[in-house]
Amino acid sequence: MKGKISIPRIFIYLFLIVASFLSIFPFFWMTTGMTNSAVDIVRGKMTFGTMFFENIRILFSEYDMALVLFNSIKVTGLTVVLCLLICSMAAYGFVMYKSKITQRLYALTMLTMMIPFAALMIPLFQIIVQFKLLNSHFALIITGASSVFIIFFFRQSFVTYPFEIIQAARVDGAGEFRIFFKIFAPSMKSTFFAAAIYAFMTSWNSYMWPLIVLQTNDKRTTTLLISYLSSAYVPQYGVIMTAIVISTLPIIIIFFAFQKQFVQGMLGSLKA
Amino acid sequence: MLAPLIFFDYLTQSIIDWGIIMERKLKKYGLIFIAVAMILLALFMFYPVLYSFYLSLTSTKLGKTDFVWFANYKRILTDPLFWTSLKNTFVILLIQVPVMLFLALILATILNDKSIKFRGFFRTALFLPAVTSLIAYTILFKMLFSYTGLLNTTLMRINLISEPIEWMSNPITAKAVLIIAMIWRWTGYNMVFYLSGMQNISEDIYEAASIDGASKIKSFFMITLPLLKPMILFTTIMSTIGTLQLFDEPMNLSQGGVTAATIGPSNSLLTLSVYIYNLSFKYVPNFGYGATVAYVIVILIGILTLIQFRVGATDDEKEARKLKKQNRREKRRA
Numbered sequence: 055m056k057g058k059i060s061i062p063r064i065f066i067y068l069f070l071i072v073a074s075f076l077s078i079f080p081f082f083w084m085t086t087g088m089t090n091s092a093v094d095i096v097r098g099k100m101t102f103g104t105m106f107f108e109n110i111r112i113l114f115s116e117y118d119m120a121l122v123l124f125n126s127i128k129v130t131g132l133t134v135v136l137c138l139l140i141c142s143m144a145a146y147g148f149v150m151y152k153s154k155i156t157q158r159l160y161a162l163t164m165l166t167m168m169i170p171f172a173a174l175m176i177p178l179f180q181i182i183v184q185f186k187l188l189n190s191h192f193a194l195i196i197t198g199a200s201s202v203f204i205i206f207f208f209r210q211s212f213v214t215y216p217f218e219i220i221q222a223a224r225v226d227g228a229g230e231f232r233i234f235f236k237i238f239a240p241s242m243k244s245t246f247f248a249a250a251i252y253a254f255m256t257s258w259n260s261y262m263w264p265l266i267v268l269q270t271n272d273k274r275t276t277t278l279l280i281s282y283l284s285s286a287y288v289p290q291y292g293v294i295m296t297a298i299v300i301s302t303l304p305i306i307i308i309f310f311a312f313q314k315q316f317v318q319g320m321l322g323s324l325k326a
Numbered sequence: 327m328l329a330p331l332i333f334f335d336y337l338t339q340s341i342i343d344w345g346i347i348m349e350r351k352l353k354k355y356g357l358i359f360i361a362v363a364m365i366l367l368a369l370f371m372f373y374p375v376l377y378s379f380y381l382s383l384t385s386t387k388l389g390k391t392d393f394v395w396f397a398n399y400k401r402i403l404t405d406p407l408f409w410t411s412l413k414n415t416f417v418i419l420l421i422q423v424p425v426m427l428f429l430a431l432i433l434a435t436i437l438n439d440k441s442i443k444f445r446g447f448f449r450t451a452l453f454l455p456a457v458t459s460l461i462a463y464t465i466l467f468k469m470l471f472s473y474t475g476l477l478n479t480t481l482m483r484i485n486l487i488s489e490p491i492e493w494m495s496n497p498i499t500a501k502a503v504l505i506i507a508m509i510w511r512w513t514g515y516n517m518v519f520y521l522s523g524m525q526n527i528s529e530d531i532y533e534a535a536s537i538d539g540a541s542k543i544k545s546f547f548m549i550t551l552p553l554l555k556p557m558i559l560f561t562t563i564m565s566t567i568g569t570l571q572l573f574d575e576p577m578n579l580s581q582g583g584v585t586a587a588t589i590g591p592s593n594s595l596l597t598l599s600v601y602i603y604n605l606s607f608k609y610v611p612n613f614g615y616g617a618t619v620a621y622v623i624v625i626l627i628g629i630l631t632l633i634q635f636r637v638g639a640t641d642d643e644k645e646a647r648k649l650k651k652q653n654r655r656e657k658r659r660a
Contacts, residue, residue, distance in 0.1 A: 200363045261459075
């Protein structure tokens with residue numbers, strides 16, 4: 055039976071091919087769009103054009119794409135580093151030093167996992183105003199530095215760590231922080247990597263919170279710029295496509311370079 | 327004779343003492359390790375959740391904030407824009423989530439079949455949309471479906487239509503575009519969840535079923551679906567939570583973006599989250615009423631999650647719940 059080409063088989067392949075085509079097509083479209091003018095894109099031109107450098111020029115000179123990219127990289131980079139440090143330490147604390155207080159705090163933390171951002175938005179905005187952090191990147195970094203989901207993600211994989219190794223290190227006289235940084239963390243590289251990808255995606259793609267916090271053009275991030283470009287009365291399609299490609303490219307590169315960890319990070323589990 | 331025993335006793339006691347001291351020290355370390363995260367969460371999560379509820383009981387008029395108890399919650403009942411946003415959110419939820427999860431399940435079932443060729447390629451291609459940012463894919467779809475967009479030009483070129491269709495000017499088609507875009511973005515993502523769930527189902531079960539004469543379709547319904555139930559439940563809950571918070575997509579799909587007067591033609595893309603944003607940051611700020619609508623989302627998520635847990639419970643869990651109820655009843659009688 056197996057391996058033979060039957061009629062249902064053909065339909066299955068046809069279905070897969072159509073679905074894959076629909077999935078990939080927008081990527082192809084934005085890549086060719088990047089090299090065409092708005093008029094050509096509207097006309098439905100699907101081949102590569104010659105407008106690539108012109109689009110790049112407009113993006114970088116008129117909309118200061120270099121600064122926007124720098125802003126995004128700065129915010130995302132600092133958020134990811136801080137988030138990994140703070141959340142991994144918290145998860146380690148929850149797993150390795152079980153006491154009544156830590157267990158209760160963990161339960162409380164997990165309870166907030168399903169709270170929608172909309173319910174936090176207004177008080178968060180008021181806190182940021184109080185601290186005089188409005189229109190600053192620090193406001194984005196500090197609020198993204200502690201993520202309930204990433205604490206949960208770390209804990210899930212930390213619980214399987216052999217406790218004996220930590221005990222042995224203690225007997226040898228290693229301090230608690232040295233055990234964490236020198237022994238524990240290096241052996242958990244793939245977990246950290248998957249969490250980093252999740253944190254990166256969340257921060258790089260965030261839109262609502264930057265929209266509320268950042269108010270001047272010199273502070274805006276890539277998502278805000280793309281949104282701004284597309285809301286113009288006469289949208290410059292070629293320029294928008296270029297901006298979309300530039301903002302998506304880092305994620306696509308990470309995806310193809312580290313597919314396995316990427317999927318793990320996106321799904322928030324180590325089972326994928 | 328007694329000396330060694332006393333010595334032994336002394337030894338064990340001092341080991342226990344040392345253990346207690348160590349335990350206390352370790353407890354202190356536990357708090358140090360979680361301290362930074364807890365301070366940040368207290369400030370940016372626990373406090374806002376509670377303060378948001380307090381806000382929902384207040385109202386600001388002419389710069390003066392009054393405590394109004396549940397007046398805001400009463401106001402919601404007669405607020406037409408609230409009902410529009412609630413209706414829109416639920417229409418999107420009830421169409422998009424089932425269609426997407428059904429497609430994801432079919433694709434996962436096909437790709438789990440080891441005799442299919444190029445499985446790796448198909449899986450990668452179908453997952454690829456999940457790498458795009460919410461803004462990027464929304465704007466791509468907006469361009470695709472615009473009046474002079476690629477879809478209209480293509481349809482006209484192959485003579486399927488004689489005049490461009492105004493997809494984004496009609497409330498129904500505008501909503502359809504949003505749903506199609508969301509299906510494009512999230513189907514592959516959910517498919518990977520199902521694939522990872524299917525990998526945990528042993529091949530032997532299927533073989534035994536096929537020896538017993540079960541067809542592929544029958545074994546899908548009798549084996550795959552029941553064993554995948556926890557995963558289906560999980561994806562349903564996650565998608566529901568995500569859809570109830572829908573913001574980036576409707577905001578950017580609507581003509582004019584953030585500054586637009588209505589979100590989509592006759593507010594057909596106004597979702598709950600967009601409405602909260604408008605109440606708090608676009609109109610004259612009314613944080614109290616915005617927080618009230620936000621708490622409606624919290625309550626909805628709570629209720630829907632509870633329902634989904636009930637529906638998605640395995641037979642064992644249902645049995646356990648029944649027993650618990652019975653026990654309680656008997657206790658009350660006794």
